Amino acid sequence: MLRKGIALAALGLALVGGPALAAGDAKTPEPVDFSFKGPFGKFDQAQLQRGYKVYREVCAACHGMELLSFRNLGQKGGPFYDPDYSNPNDNPYVKTIAAEYQVNDIDSETGDIIQRPGTSADAFPSPYPNEAAARAGNGGALPPDLSVMAKARKYGPDYIHALLAGYREPPAGLTVAPGQYYNPYMAGDTTPFWTGEGHAPEGGFIAMPPQLAPDKVTFDDGTPSTIDQQAKDVAAFLYWAAEPKMEERKAFGFGAMIYLVIFAGLLYASYRRIWRNVAH
Amino acid sequence: MSGHSTYEPKTGIERWLDTRLPIVRLGWDSIVDYPTPKNLNYWWTFGGILAVCLGIQIVTGVVLAMHYVPHVDHAFASVERIMRDVNYGWLVRYMHANGASMFFIAVYIHMFRGLYYGSYKAPREVLWILGCIIYLLMMATAFMGYVLPWGQMSFHGAVVITNLFGALPIVGEAITTWLWGGFAVDNATLNRFFSLHFLLPFMIAGVVGLHIWALHVPGNNNPTGVNVKSKADTVPFHPYYTVKDGFAIVLFLILFATFLFFNPNALGHADNYIPANPLVTPAHIVPEWYFLPFYAILRAVPDKLGGVILMFGAIAVLFVLPWLDTSKVRSMRYRPTGKLYFMIFVVACLVLGYCGGQLPDNHVIPGLSTFILIDADLNSMVWLSRLATLYYFGYFLVILPLLGLTETPTAQPESISTPVLSHPAGMPAGAVAAPEKKG
Amino acid sequence: MADTVVGENPDPHAAGEDPNRRDFIHIAAGAAAVGAVGALAWPFIDQMNPSADTLALASVEFDLSKVALGQQVTIKWRGKPLFIRKRTEAEIAAAVADDGANMPDPEADEVRHKPGKAEWMILIGACTHLGCVPTFAGGDYGGWFCPCHGSHYDTSGRIRRGPAPLNLPVPEYEFLSDTTVKVG
Ligand code: HEM
Ligand code: FES
Numbered sequence: 001m002l003r004k005g006i007a008l009a010a011l012g013l014a015l016v017g018g019p020a021l022a023a024g025d026a027k028t029p030e031p032v033d034f035s036f037k038g039p040f041g042k043f044d045q046a047q048l049q050r051g052y053k054v055y056r057e058v059c060a061a062c063h064g065m066e067l068l069s070f071r072n073l074g075q076k077g078g079p080f081y082d083p084d085y086s087n088p089n090d091n092p093y094v095k096t097i098a099a100e101y102q103v104n105d106i107d108s109e110t111g112d113i114i115q116r117p118g119t120s121a122d123a124f125p126s127p128y129p130n131e132a133a134a135r136a137g138n139g140g141a142l143p144p145d146l147s148v149m150a151k152a153r154k155y156g157p158d159y160i161h162a163l164l165a166g167y168r169e170p171p172a173g174l175t176v177a178p179g180q181y182y183n184p185y186m187a188g189d190t191t192p193f194w195t196g197e198g199h200a201p202e203g204g205f206i207a208m209p210p211q212l213a214p215d216k217v218t219f220d221d222g223t224p225s226t227i228d229q230q231a232k233d234v235a236a237f238l239y240w241a242a243e244p245k246m247e248e249r250k251a252f253g254f255g256a257m258i259y260l261v262i263f264a265g266l267l268y269a270s271y272r273r274i275w276r277n278v279a280h
Numbered sequence: 281m282s283g284h285s286t287y288e289p290k291t292g293i294e295r296w297l298d299t300r301l302p303i304v305r306l307g308w309d310s311i312v313d314y315p316t317p318k319n320l321n322y323w324w325t326f327g328g329i330l331a332v333c334l335g336i337q338i339v340t341g342v343v344l345a346m347h348y349v350p351h352v353d354h355a356f357a358s359v360e361r362i363m364r365d366v367n368y369g370w371l372v373r374y375m376h377a378n379g380a381s382m383f384f385i386a387v388y389i390h391m392f393r394g395l396y397y398g399s400y401k402a403p404r405e406v407l408w409i410l411g412c413i414i415y416l417l418m419m420a421t422a423f424m425g426y427v428l429p430w431g432q433m434s435f436h437g438a439v440v441i442t443n444l445f446g447a448l449p450i451v452g453e454a455i456t457t458w459l460w461g462g463f464a465v466d467n468a469t470l471n472r473f474f475s476l477h478f479l480l481p482f483m484i485a486g487v488v489g490l491h492i493w494a495l496h497v498p499g500n501n502n503p504t505g506v507n508v509k510s511k512a513d514t515v516p517f518h519p520y521y522t523v524k525d526g527f528a529i530v531l532f533l534i535l536f537a538t539f540l541f542f543n544p545n546a547l548g549h550a551d552n553y554i555p556a557n558p559l560v561t562p563a564h565i566v567p568e569w570y571f572l573p574f575y576a577i578l579r580a581v582p583d584k585l586g587g588v589i590l591m592f593g594a595i596a597v598l599f600v601l602p603w604l605d606t607s608k609v610r611s612m613r614y615r616p617t618g619k620l621y622f623m624i625f626v627v628a629c630l631v632l633g634y635c636g637g638q639l640p641d642n643h644v645i646p647g648l649s650t651f652i653l654i655d656a657d658l659n660s661m662v663w664l665s666r667l668a669t670l671y672y673f674g675y676f677l678v679i680l681p682l683l684g685l686t687e688t689p690t691a692q693p694e695s696i697s698t699p700v701l702s703h704p705a706g707m708p709a710g711a712v713a714a715p716e717k718k719g
Numbered sequence: 720m721a722d723t724v725v726g727e728n729p730d731p732h733a734a735g736e737d738p739n740r741r742d743f744i745h746i747a748a749g750a751a752a753v754g755a756v757g758a759l760a761w762p763f764i765d766q767m768n769p770s771a772d773t774l775a776l777a778s779v780e781f782d783l784s785k786v787a788l789g790q791q792v793t794i795k796w797r798g799k800p801l802f803i804r805k806r807t808e809a810e811i812a813a814a815v816a817d818d819g820a821n822m823p824d825p826e827a828d829e830v831r832h833k834p835g836k837a838e839w840m841i842l843i844g845a846c847t848h849l850g851c852v853p854t855f856a857g858g859d860y861g862g863w864f865c866p867c868h869g870s871h872y873d874t875s876g877r878i879r880r881g882p883a884p885l886n887l888p889v890p891e892y893e894f895l896s897d898t899t900v901k902v903g
Binding site: 039067068072144145147148151152153154156187242244245248249250252253254256257260261263264267268270271274275278279 | 318357360361363364370371374515519520523524526527530531533534537538540541542544545550551553554555563697
Binding site: 069071087119120121262267269270273274 | 748771775
């Protein structure tokens with residue numbers, strides 16, 4: 001008979017029929033049991049705060065997050081949401097974070113470009129003034145903006161965690177060019193650089209050196225700061241950054257589902273009643 | 281509309297309006313007292329579902345257009361702003377994005393329904409052709425809509441599809457330049473796509489009006505394919521089909537809500553969350569799932585022009601289908617051989633969709649490596665696509681024309697009511713599950 | 720062609736059954752449909768309200784040292800002009816002197832500025848008639864003059880003559896220090 005995959009209905013097909021990765025690509029990231037997974041999943045605020053700290057102290061040196069503003073940190077569901085400050089612009093913690101950054105502005109008197117401390121309404125400033133500067137600072141590679149990174153890669157936060165915690169010594173026989181690092185989760189093809197036995201190792205090369213190290217970030221809540229923990233936390237934070245309305249969406253969806261199911265039941269009863277004397 | 285109208289204006293105002301603009305009469309004759317075959321099954325509810333889909337797309341689309349900025353520098357960020365800052369923007373945007381997929385699920389079921397029950401045959405050829413036009417317009421609309429967020433897939437999808445026209449001899453290059461409004465997909469392209477994406481759904485709505493008009497002249501087909509013979513064969517549209525369609529619509533909305541609220545990006549592609557970069561093409565560029573069968577046909581042909589012709593031919597053949605099928609019998613119920621070929625056709629379409637999402641050189645059966653036969657790796661997706669493409673065209677151009685002349689259909693019922701009336705045990709099928717509860 | 724006629728359709732409301740019960744389920748289903756549309760209507764209305772980023776810009780801080788005595792600086796606040804005027808002694812005196820005068824919208828000058836900050840007049844620069852921007856120091860009262868339909872405002876921003884019904888509104892603001900003010 002036909003392959004099982006072929007027999008899938010159009011819908012199922014749509015789900016699995018996405019692009020297949022080329023044979024022998026990157027390692028599939030191991031699923032992390034993040035608190036926000038599943039239909040009822042929510043963000044873990046403490047984790048988001050730790051993740052923000054990792055982003056701030058490690059990633060932000062090279063990666064921007066320009067679609068987010070400081071106020072987002074204090075909005076409902078965000079890492080520094082405080083029910084006392086339902087307007088995130090007034091949240092003192094958010095204001096302090098914003099003020100730690102210098103943002104570009106124009107002096108309304110002189111027209112000069114100036115730097116001033118950020119306010120909660122400001123967007124996160126990018127670490128480099130422009131793309132050329134970003135490339136120049138990173139050996140020609142461009143550190144991508146992280147605002148929607150957790151949605152812009154297959155496996156999303158699982159991938160981010162796997163990549164950050166997954167650097168390995170390159171296997172003997174793999175030539176790694178200067179300024180490049182081997183990572184089994186990175187997309188790419190190692191075949192041209194492989195002189196060893198058998199199949200070339202999975203994964204590819206990345207221009208970002210390993211960033212995380214034990215105790216590199218001190219977690220204020222006392223969580224042991226392992227590489228794995230840092231990677232998980234920053235992945236969770238980036239998922240929040242990419243999908244800040246997730247909790248609202250699921251809550252809305254839960255209500256909508258209940259409503260629709262009851263509605264369907266009523267319509268079905270009505271339908272049976274209307275049709276019950278028709279032979280068809 | 282056929283038959284005579286049963287509308288009777290009751291009040292003075294209704295009478296006044298009826299002699300000037302009989303719009304209430306039109307509505308009455310179309311959706312209240314419209315005589316509908318009483319044996320329509322759930323496959324017939326997808327017309328109503330499609331109307332709801334179109335409504336959802338138009339309403340959410342108009343809202344998105346209030347916040348969206350059609351400029352290469354701002355489009356991506358403006359969509360994200362809708363998701364983050366606009367009140368309920370995430371809801372509206374995810375509704376629109378997933379709504380397009382739902383629309384295509386419904387239209388494909390609707391079309392396969394027509395293929396199976398022979399709804400394209402006389403006297404419904406015009407109805408069918410109008411449906412095909414709607415489908416074409418839907419594809420154009422969905423394609424241009426997908427360009428608007430200006431992600432990597434938007435951009436490179438637009439590049440690939442517009443370049444298809446470059447395959448045309450002599451005029452090809454002039455046409456692509458004209459489509460782009462420049463020498464590449466750029467701001468001018470984005471702007472015109474936005475304008476057209478806004479316009480086309482209203483044209484679809486217009487053609488849907490014609491489609492429904494063309495439906496109401498001959499009346500609905502039905503699962504037996506047998507013409508309505510007497511009033512015993514029909515029920516008024518309201519309340520019988522309003523409630524049945526309504527029930528099906530709500531079930532469909534449950535499916536929709538599952539994606540919308542709990543997996544809103546499952547039907548999309550991660551690469552479209554990367555802002556468009558004209559200098560780098562994503563490693564695997566694939567269209568949205570609903571275009572995958574056509575994408576597979578395109579790639580099945582090793583020649584650029586040939587692939588384009590075949591791909592458009594796959595849609596063009598639908599337009600002439602009413603004259604290709606020679607069978608006098610409408611419904612496949614009474615065409616056992618035809619039914620078998622039809623089922624294989626459905627599988628061929630699914631296979632094409634599957635292949636469209638795979639790399640051409642991927643193996644069909646992963647365990648087996650290559651299966652070389654006269655220079656061709658028969659275990660590759662491209663060869664599977666070729667096989668399925670062959671069947672796709674064979675079904676329309678060879679099987680349907682010849683089968684009608686050679687097959688022996690089984691006995692059709694005298695009328696819609698007969699198979700029901702001859703139901704054993706005198707127990708009408710529909711009454712079984714309607715227990716009377718005295719209260 | 721199928722000459723279909725409406726006819727002996729089985730009556731959906733047939734059969735001897737309690738009519739109240741019979742209708743209830745249809746009414747409930749209908750009500751659920753109305754409810755669903757109603758519930759969805761709100762998001763589609765609310766989306767036109769100011770978005771989160773718009774609201775975030777709703778307050779501005781301003782450095783008062785940029786305004787010279789007797790002058791005014793106009794800044795944009797919530798999309799509208801905001802007048803920040805440093806009044807001279809004479810202008811303040813003129814405004815206070817007119818506190819008892821007959822005017823359409825009587826108000827004392829004292830309540831239109833912060834206590835002890837009489838020199839700072841901070842107003843929303845939209846004419847209360849139909850929204851034009853009044854010009855600085857024009858008109859019969861030396862305050863503002865609206866060129867659109869001729870409204871005269873005094874140095875306290877009070878309407879004295881012309882079609883405008885109300886005084887120029889005072890926004891919500893506070894002094895963060897002697898030289899910075901936060902509006903909104
Ligand atoms: C926006 C898209 C469309 C809408 C809103 C729409 C709507 C409808 C509606 C309301 C009906 C009557 C009820 C029913 O049969 O379910 C109908 C019938 C029909 N439609 Fe469509 N339609 C659409 C697209 C198409 C397409 C793409 C095709 C085929 C290529 C098509 C072919 C037909 C046919 C053949 C019928 C007659 C069905 C019969 O009575 O057997 N429609 N359509
Ligand atoms: S708007 Fe100022 S006077 Fe009419």
